[in-house]
Amino acid sequence: MSYTGPDFEPPQPRRSPLRRPLTVAVAALVPGALLGWGVYAAVGGPDDGDGGGADRAGAVRTSAAPSAGASAAPGEADGKKPAGSSPAPTSGKPSASRPAATGPLKGKVVVIDPGHNPANFRHASEINRKVNVGTHWKECDTTGTATNAGWPEAKFTLDVAHRLRDLLEKQGATVKLTQDGDRSYGPCVDERARIGNEAKADAAISIHADGSGAGNRGFHVIMPGPVHEGAADTRAIVAPSAELGKNVAGAFVRVTGSAPSNYLGDGTGLVTRTDLGGLNLSTVPKVFIECGNMRDGTDAALLTSGSWRQKAAQGISDGLTSFLSR
Template identity: 45%
Template structure:
């Protein structure tokens, strides 16, 4: 079983009363969800995450894998970040990916991998998540997107404030696939070809991790 969490949702911007409600993120309170970012010409992160997620799910199912998604459309609201973790945990996924894109300064480029630190809930999967992240970093190099130098060290960013990483009981990584505010990254992120390459890279990393267990 593979878990896929496409960040945000297309209807979030129209429902602030829902997505601004606080929920438990594993350490403190955070908003239920957020709207995500967009390229300078208006291509939203929600469209990108949904495109990659659906391509990845189709590729995995074609290979015989079972897939659980945290949302089933790009027009809804939520689910909240704690619910997304619960969906993947309840499915007893063997590995999971949280797909995002960043909204950093326009001068910055590249992909980065957000990885968990022990929260009490996720302790048993912190090291497996980090091994999986190393494999994903290797595979993402083949997509044409450079490794980010503005976040973390060597492309890895430890995060203790994200529900998906704090609450997970399965190996999971959050992929910031590129910077939507950088013109060169934006051209890639909007490209169907790059989206397919990203889905393929995630699939290869998942397969490598599962073989390594």
């Protein structure tokens, strides 16, 4: 996802003073998960975000139509509502969950948040308006980034979300999506958090792809930092979200073979941020995953591959399952 805008102001990488002790803790949690990438270490990054990479140059806040190359690639505000409220979905409700099967995740509720919306570019004024994210005001949403060939992040996130939903439902989980291509735009970042809260989700995950510079490669998982201000209070979810993030990151490495980000997280693939409404307003364990960098040719080749996206969904599913089975 491109993190210039709403919930994605670019964080500035820095080393955490807790890195050494956390390295030992993570090594015990995900033994061998990083394959050839060494010991997995948790790190507290400067900012946090509703999907935030180091460089959000690929994000667009205004209505720019997707590139014509998109088809060739593989693979709220009206005068009657308060200025800070999110728009209602086109269907009048968030994407409904489907009947859960019997399995190890029976009784568990997972909310999947596919970042952005393929139609956001048609609603510039709506997605650019500000909503309250607890600590401050940010834009409702962004269009997201895209590959250099024009394939949009919003289509990537929906595809992975569908694959992930199928995998989780086969294990008995009840799965809800914040949007399923059934809305004219959004939802806004505050509503995305609210959907997970109202579902009383056991875990929530927001799916994105980054829009950083060429040469910046790999995935990273964004976890909420401690925030207690305004409507935001993450104190109860910081610890479980960190556990969720470590499980997802370890499984993602193992299943996809992708390395953690080489430009954020000090090689751990774990970043903590406190500026993202989707995390700040959550009352349930939640993380964001940036599956790769759409603006890097090597990463883009993976992100536009259906077989790789299935691996990505499997890795996320395995991480969620490990967390929910604890």
